[in-house]
Amino acid sequence: MTDQKTAGRGRTAPAGFDRRLLPPMMLGSVLNPINSTIIAVTLIPIGDALGASPAQTAWLVSALYLATALGQPVVGRLIDIFGPRRLFLVSTSLVGIAGVIGTLAPNLGVLIASRVLLGFGTCAGYPAAMALLRSEALRTGQDSPGGVLTALAVANQTIAVIGPLLGGLLVGLGGWRTTFALNVPLAAAAVLLGLLRLPKEAGPGASPEPGTESSPATGATPSPGRAGDLAARLDLPGMALFAAMLVSLLLFLMNLHLRDWYLLAIAAAASAAFGARELRAPTPFIDLRVLGGNTPLLITYGRALVAYVVSYSFLYGFTQWTEEGFGLSPFHAGLAQIPMFLVAIGVSIVSGRREGVRGKLLVGGLGQVVACLVMLTLTGASPVWTLILVALIFGLPQGLNNLALQNSVYFQADPERTASSAGLLRTFAYVGSMVASSTTAASFGQRADTGGMHHLAWIMLGAAVLYLLLTVSDRALGRTSDSAAAHSPKE
Numbered sequence: 001m002t003d004q005k006t007a008g009r010g011r012t013a014p015a016g017f018d019r020r021l022l023p024p025m026m027l028g029s030v031l032n033p034i035n036s037t038i039i040a041v042t043l044i045p046i047g048d049a050l051g052a053s054p055a056q057t058a059w060l061v062s063a064l065y066l067a068t069a070l071g072q073p074v075v076g077r078l079i080d081i082f083g084p085r086r087l088f089l090v091s092t093s094l095v096g097i098a099g100v101i102g103t104l105a106p107n108l109g110v111l112i113a114s115r116v117l118l119g120f121g122t123c124a125g126y127p128a129a130m131a132l133l134r135s136e137a138l139r140t141g142q143d144s145p146g147g148v149l150t151a152l153a154v155a156n157q158t159i160a161v162i163g164p165l166l167g168g169l170l171v172g173l174g175g176w177r178t179t180f181a182l183n184v185p186l187a188a189a190a191v192l193l194g195l196l197r198l199p200k201e202a203g204p205g206a207s208p209e210p211g212t213e214s215s216p217a218t219g220a221t222p223s224p225g226r227a228g229d230l231a232a233r234l235d236l237p238g239m240a241l242f243a244a245m246l247v248s249l250l251l252f253l254m255n256l257h258l259r260d261w262y263l264l265a266i267a268a269a270a271s272a273a274f275g276a277r278e279l280r281a282p283t284p285f286i287d288l289r290v291l292g293g294n295t296p297l298l299i300t301y302g303r304a305l306v307a308y309v310v311s312y313s314f315l316y317g318f319t320q321w322t323e324e325g326f327g328l329s330p331f332h333a334g335l336a337q338i339p340m341f342l343v344a345i346g347v348s349i350v351s352g353r354r355e356g357v358r359g360k361l362l363v364g365g366l367g368q369v370v371a372c373l374v375m376l377t378l379t380g381a382s383p384v385w386t387l388i389l390v391a392l393i394f395g396l397p398q399g400l401n402n403l404a405l406q407n408s409v410y411f412q413a414d415p416e417r418t419a420s421s422a423g424l425l426r427t428f429a430y431v432g433s434m435v436a437s438s439t440t441a442a443s444f445g446q447r448a449d450t451g452g453m454h455h456l457a458w459i460m461l462g463a464a465v466l467y468l469l470l471t472v473s474d475r476a477l478g479r480t481s482d483s484a485a486a487h488s489p490k491e
Contacts, residue, residue, distance in 0.1 A: 025132060027186070029156065036312075038182070041319060041330040042330065063119065069430035079127050084128030088198060095190070101113065102115070118183065134418040158345060235281050238278055241274035242285060244267075244274075249267040251263050252264055286424070297409065300405060303470050305432040306466050308431075326387070341398065360404040365467050365471050373461065374390050375453070
């Protein structure tokens with residue numbers, strides 16, 4: 001294959017990483033985090049407007065993550081097979097539709113439904129970006145994702161800075177509905193960039209162009225032949241069992257109570273059936289044989305789960321407490337989050353091109369523990385600077401953990417399943433976010449007071465300690481660091 005080739009855009013792609021791919025990659029990947037962070041400062045105004053308690057508005061958080069946790073690996077697998085362009089365009093279009101529904105929602109039920117649709121709509125961005133990154137590495141022969149992965153991480157952190165502040169500003173200017181309307185122009189921009197910049201793909205029954213290799217980004221996938229062959233490659237029964245397992249588990253986590261034990265029973269039964277199906281399927285949805293033999297990747301997924309329990313408990317729980325327990329307005333509650341994200345951006349930029357992941361994970365783990373301990377000292381009478389201090393400390397793990405987890409998956413995953421492996425990373429992260437949402441609702445009950453915040457901080461501290469233990473005991477991190485170093489660009 002030559003150094004350059006056309007990418008379906010009417011122009012010749014450069015020999016190095018095609019920088020024209022960055023705008024759609026970055027915008028697609030931030031659609032989920034902007035909706036995750038902007039909702040944090042709108043939960044109280046929405047509850048006041050619709051007469052809902054914090055336990056009820058928590059469903060606005062849980063609904064997004066339920067849909068995304070389910071959709072990420074499914075869409076990732078479809079991207080592995082068909083390439084990112086089609087999935088990216090369909091998914092981002094759903095974001096715009098969800099924005100319209102949320103803006104016009106007459107009650108909490110419809111608003112939750114719009115968040116479900118929004119969750120599915122944001123599923124393609126991150127797996128598509130990882131698939132494009134892997135495809136560009138194959139095209140150029142330069143497996144050097146450090147700079148691009150850092151750009152994605154910084155984009156997510158930047159959006160996280162803007163999210164709470166923008167949310168507070170929009171609520172102040174036009175009410176909470178404007179935070180849903182924001183998705184309409186964002187989706188339009190993403191679709192336009194996808195049409196202009198993403199490489200066009202061959203149809204499912206088409207053969208690769210002469211001189212090209214099979215690649216998710218070019219869409220030069222081998223012809224699946226008949227519809228039955230295509231269904232086998234998609235493993236629809238496996239996807240259905242995975243959905244049953246995940247939905248029942250997450251529904252239980254949303255409202256932890258022994259009366260819902262049957263949901264755990266359904267999850268266990270679906271899990272057993274899913275395992276049996278995937279182990280004998282010729283082209284499994286999730287190749288458990290490969291995944292089961294990849295212990296470092298499984299530990300990375302577990303680490304992501306507990307990391308998100310901590311970070312999203314802080315994002316949602318601490319923000320609600322600063323409004324109800326401390327007395328800040330939504331706008332000022334958003335301002336209080338900015339120091340965390342500014343530190344995270346700086347940390348991501350400084351550490352992004354440095355080799356290795358173990359040191360980043362260790363420092364990030366320690367930062368989580370310290371921040372949780374400081375949270376336990378706060379009360380409604382604490383000075384404002386203590387809120388800033390907690391946010392500053394949380395910025396360290398926010399910048400280090402996300403980048404290190406992302407790099408870990410890139411180097412630990414099967415190259416042929418990069419998109420679906422990236423989707424699974426987000427699935428585990430969203431399960432952690434669901435635990436955080438459920439824990440926050442249980443800790444606060446009807447009001448986000450200081451006692452509830454302290455209860456939440458103790459749970460966060462336990463998760464932070466577990467994260468640190470998983471990192472300290474993981475000897476495979478050294479090999480992941482060596483792999484990252486071997487593929488880093490040399491100055």
